[in-house]
Amino acid sequence: xDFDKIVQKMRKKWQKLWSLADIEExxxxxxxxxxxxxxxxxxxxxxxxxxLVSIRKGMYLWNIGEKLDPEDFYWPVLKKVIAENxxxxxxxxxAKALAFGLRxxxxxxxxxxxxxxxxxxxxxxxxxxxVTQAVKIGKKSLxxxxxxxxxxxxxxxxxxxxxxPEHALLEALTTRPGVDINDTALIERWLRKNASSLREEVxxxxxxxxxxxxxxxxxxxxxxxxxxxxxEMMVRLIDKQGKGCHLSRDFLLGKKxxxxxxxx
Numbered sequence: 001x002d003f004d005k006i007v008q009k010m011r012k013k014w015q016k017l018w019s020l021a022d023i024e025e026x027x028x029x030x031x032x033x034x035x036x037x038x039x040x041x042x043x044x045x046x047x048x049x050x051x052l053v054s055i056r057k058g059m060y061l062w063n064i065g066e067k068l069d070p071e072d073f074y075w076p077v078l079k080k081v082i083a084e085n086x087x088x089x090x091x092x093x094x095a096k097a098l099a100f101g102l103r104x105x106x107x108x109x110x111x112x113x114x115x116x117x118x119x120x121x122x123x124x125x126x127x128x129x130x131v132t133q134a135v136k137i138g139k140k141s142l143x144x145x146x147x148x149x150x151x152x153x154x155x156x157x158x159x160x161x162x163x164x165p166e167h168a169l170l171e172a173l174t175t176r177p178g179v180d181i182n183d184t185a186l187i188e189r190w191l192r193k194n195a196s197s198l199r200e201e202v203x204x205x206x207x208x209x210x211x212x213x214x215x216x217x218x219x220x221x222x223x224x225x226x227x228x229x230x231x232e233m234m235v236r237l238i239d240k241q242g243k244g245c246h247l248s249r250d251f252l253l254g255k256k257x258x259x260x261x262x263x264x
Contacts, residue, residue, distance in 0.1 A: 006042065007051055016068070017076050020058040021084050056125055058084075070125055074107050075158040077125050082160075085122070086115045086132070089143075091150045091161040093133070094179075097168035098190045105155055112171070114163065116143045135171075137209040145209075149202055165194065166202040173214035173221075181217065188225055195222075195230050200237065207241040216247040 009031060015022070024039050043060070046052040052060035055070040059077055070077075082090035092100075094112040099105075110129045117134050124130040135142045149164035163171070169190075173181055207215050219234035238246055 003042075003045060007046070010051075011062075016062050016064070017073050017080070018052060018060045018062060019080050019084060021080075056123065059125075071107060074125055074128065075156050075160075078111065078130065079158050079160065081122065081124060081130060082113065086113075086119065090115050090132070091143075091146055091163050093135070093146070093163040093168060093171050095168070095172045095186055097162050098165060098172060098186060100153060100155065100162060101165060101190055101194055102186075114143060114146050116141060135210075140209075142206075142209055145205060149205075164202055165190070166198055167206055169198075169218060170203075170206055170211040170214040173217040174211065175213070184221060187221065191221070191225060191227060191230065195227050198230065198233070200233050203233070203237050204241050207237055212238070212242045212245050213247060213252060215242060216245075217252055219246075220249055220252070 010018075010026070013026075020039070020043065023043060043052070047054055047060065050063050053063050053068070054060055055073070056077065059080065061068050061070065061073065082088060090113040092111065093114045096108050096111050099108075107128060109127065110131055111124070112131050112133055114135050115132045119132040119134070121132070122130045135146060146163055146167060147161070149167065150161045151164070152159055153162045154160075162168075169187065172179075172187055173184075175181055203215070215234055215238055219231055219238065222228075222230035222234060235246075238244065
């Protein structure tokens with residue numbers, strides 16, 4: 001089949017966002033005639049003639065004669081990247097999972113996604129980054145536990161798995177490079193609106209694995225914003241699930257004292 005006929009067939013799909021995998025699959029199903037090994041040549045010609053517009057490696061927009069903003073395709077791109085790089089196994093975690101509960105669907109510079117195995121950071125779209133985490137304790141992956149309580153959520157017409165708010169809070173308050181645990185504005189907003197919906201039994205499953213410091217931070221945050229039931233819940237959880245490991249504010253802030261002071 002010649003190039004023009006391939007373009008006509010692809011146009012009939014009314015598909016704005018195409019990935020390399022889409023075009024490969026389209027050819028394998030016989031909907032367009034593409035010789036094996038010729039997909040890259042076809043894509044090069046589609047881009048060079050302006051039929052497709054490249055927005056990231058392996059991802060293209062169909063040029064329909066109007067100006068398209070790649071940011072409008074952020075969520076579909078994220079969905080495709082998860083599907084094609086992690087076999088669809090990806091769960092949105094951390095602060096952005098909380099933001100959805102506040103109807104905040106703004107585009108995050110960095111979005112965290114839990115996956116079953118370690119993987120590299122990916123450039124998602126322009127300056128937007130996708131950071132994947134194989135959340136685990138030692139060699140044991142917590143992915144199945146995260147998935148157990150995750151829910152399916154539709155964001156601008158695209159469905160994602162999103163972690164439970166209890167886990168999102170703990171992850172948002174866990175120290176790691178690039179995460180500012182002192183910026184609690186979003187967490188406070190979420191708690192003021194939704195604290196009464198938090199489930200102690202869900203916290204109880206996550207806390208023993210790796211979240212003692214995060215639980216202590218949440219305890220002090222509940223005190224600061226005067227949510228007594230949440231404070232009492234965290235105290236119970238630390239006593240029962242955290243082996244009574246109540247950490248001081250200074251310890252959580254990483255303050256160090258001279259040895260002479262520690263001996264007193």
